[in-house]
Amino acid sequence: MSSSKLSVTLALMIVSMSISYEAYALAHKDEYKIYGYPSSPNTRRALAVLHEKGLSFDRITVNLTTGDQQKPSFLPINPFGQVPVFLDGHLKLIESRAISLYIETVHRSRGTKLLNHKNYKKMGTETIWMYIESFEFDPPASILVWEQTIKPMKGLKADYKVVNETETKLGKVLDVYEERLKNSRFLASNRFTLADLFHLPNIEYLMNTTTKRLFETRPNVHRWVAKITARPAWKKACDAKAWYDKKKN
Amino acid sequence: MSSSKLSVTLALMIVSMSISYEAYALAHKDEYKIYGYPSSPNTRRALAVLHEKGLSFDRITVNLTTGDQQKPSFLPINPFGQVPVFLDGHLKLIESRAISLYIETVHRSRGTKLLNHKNYKKMGTETIWMYIESFEFDPPASILVWEQTIKPMKGLKADYKVVNETETKLGKVLDVYEERLKNSRFLASNRFTLADLFHLPNIEYLMNTTTKRLFETRPNVHRWVAKITARPAWKKACDAKAWYDKKKN
Numbered sequence: 001m002s003s004s005k006l007s008v009t010l011a012l013m014i015v016s017m018s019i020s021y022e023a024y025a026l027a028h029k030d031e032y033k034i035y036g037y038p039s040s041p042n043t044r045r046a047l048a049v050l051h052e053k054g055l056s057f058d059r060i061t062v063n064l065t066t067g068d069q070q071k072p073s074f075l076p077i078n079p080f081g082q083v084p085v086f087l088d089g090h091l092k093l094i095e096s097r098a099i100s101l102y103i104e105t106v107h108r109s110r111g112t113k114l115l116n117h118k119n120y121k122k123m124g125t126e127t128i129w130m131y132i133e134s135f136e137f138d139p140p141a142s143i144l145v146w147e148q149t150i151k152p153m154k155g156l157k158a159d160y161k162v163v164n165e166t167e168t169k170l171g172k173v174l175d176v177y178e179e180r181l182k183n184s185r186f187l188a189s190n191r192f193t194l195a196d197l198f199h200l201p202n203i204e205y206l207m208n209t210t211t212k213r214l215f216e217t218r219p220n221v222h223r224w225v226a227k228i229t230a231r232p233a234w235k236k237a238c239d240a241k242a243w244y245d246k247k248k249n
Numbered sequence: 250m251s252s253s254k255l256s257v258t259l260a261l262m263i264v265s266m267s268i269s270y271e272a273y274a275l276a277h278k279d280e281y282k283i284y285g286y287p288s289s290p291n292t293r294r295a296l297a298v299l300h301e302k303g304l305s306f307d308r309i310t311v312n313l314t315t316g317d318q319q320k321p322s323f324l325p326i327n328p329f330g331q332v333p334v335f336l337d338g339h340l341k342l343i344e345s346r347a348i349s350l351y352i353e354t355v356h357r358s359r360g361t362k363l364l365n366h367k368n369y370k371k372m373g374t375e376t377i378w379m380y381i382e383s384f385e386f387d388p389p390a391s392i393l394v395w396e397q398t399i400k401p402m403k404g405l406k407a408d409y410k411v412v413n414e415t416e417t418k419l420g421k422v423l424d425v426y427e428e429r430l431k432n433s434r435f436l437a438s439n440r441f442t443l444a445d446l447f448h449l450p451n452i453e454y455l456m457n458t459t460t461k462r463l464f465e466t467r468p469n470v471h472r473w474v475a476k477i478t479a480r481p482a483w484k485k486a487c488d489a490k491a492w493y494d495k496k497k498n
Contacts, residue, residue, distance in 0.1 A: 093377055
């Protein structure tokens with residue numbers, strides 16, 4: 001095949017791929033279903049992405065306060081016994097961050113653009129900050145949410161030795177964030193991306209605990225927290241009334 | 250703009266993007282540098298990807314046994330005090346999984362194809378299994394590596410209460426894997442992908458501990474472990490002699 005013929009063939013293949021993303025997005029947007037619970041941090045992460053994209057979807061409540069996620073009726077849906085579970089027709093997705101990446105990939109040009117799909121260097125930096133959230137921020141943050149928010153809701157007492165040790169770890173992570181946010185409006189770049197969004201569920205709960213001071217005593221972190229928690233899509237993701245509303249989205 | 254003109258413009262834009270990936274990959278492959286340590290699980294994860302892709306790179310040793318990763322000379326390179334750090338010219342990447350995704354994205358059509366970049370549904374399933382590794386497998390697996398491998402190397406004693414509790418958690422995760430691997434040769438599909446590769450560093454160490462039995466008593470997990478640990482790229486990633494060899498790759 002000549003080089004120009006190859007170029008045209010390649011071009012057509014890639015255009016048809018690119019168009020199929022959009023066609024798919026338009027055709028399927030009303031067939032989305034999410035299993036979740038409105039106060040679940042991981043459910044809220046996926047909801048925030050759906051709202052940033054302006055997508056409609058059906059909600060199926062899995063009551064975490066009665067342990068429905070561990071019942072035999074739910075385990076075939078997610079054998080790890082967790083929400084959210086996202087259904088796109090016959091495709092089932094679990095893990096809130098994987099669901100988020102999937103929605104952003106399919107609907108890349110709709111609503112808020114949460115990743116830079118066209119520039120692999122920018123995408124590389126966004127990916128770094130998504131993994132920093134997973135491996136540096138989430139481990140201490142989710143222990144602090146567990147101790148100070150979830151345990152009291154279950155009638156258990158927080159272990160303040162654990163809280164203190166974990167706050168020291170989280171403080172060191174936030175020192176790195178403070179330095180980063182001196183020169184960047186958001187973590188991965190000057191634009192809000194999935195890397196920022198992934199932090200929201202833990203931050204929302206921590207701002208109602210004394211751990212809040214770790215964020216507020218670092219001025220650039222404080223500014224960043226104020227900005228990302230104020231996003232309308234996030235407010236909607238945290239609104240339990242909106243979850244139980246009969247109408248879609 | 251007419252629809253056909255738009256198609257051609259789009260096609261050209263996308264082709265030039267696609268070609269630039271390859272041109273970039275060819276031009277820059279010899280400018281890669283990795284800071285790491287040959288016995289570090291996270292270093293090995295990134296090395297495995299580089300070897301699967303057949304890329305050459307320079308190695309800079311950060312001696313973890315003398316705590317070099319926490320020294321003032323290294324912290325400006327990675328403020329989290331961790332290896333690996335990957336340099337692509339002036340672009341610096343941290344977090345082994347982010348580095349892996351970056352290399353696979355840039356070199357998508359070279360060497361072993363570790364993700365399905367053209368099919369968003371298949372990529373969605375691959376992303377799920379990458380996040381299952383991060384959030385279900387890695388937490389118990391890395392505690393078990395810490396207790397049984399790293400602590401003894403530091404002259405500390407393993408806490409067998411922690412080992413037992415954590416093995417119970419890992420066993421439940423491996424039950425889900427066993428079921429999955431009944432119908433699938435690898436975790437995300439019938440092909441080896443980054444989702445499988447991400448598990449290798451912890452599995453390699455756990456196969457030298459009594460935790461090994463959790464893998465060996467599950468026949469499909471056992472078959473999968475044998476297959477992925479036997480990959481030549483993985484053997485090379487674990488070869489400390491290859492790390493210290495003066496010549497590239």
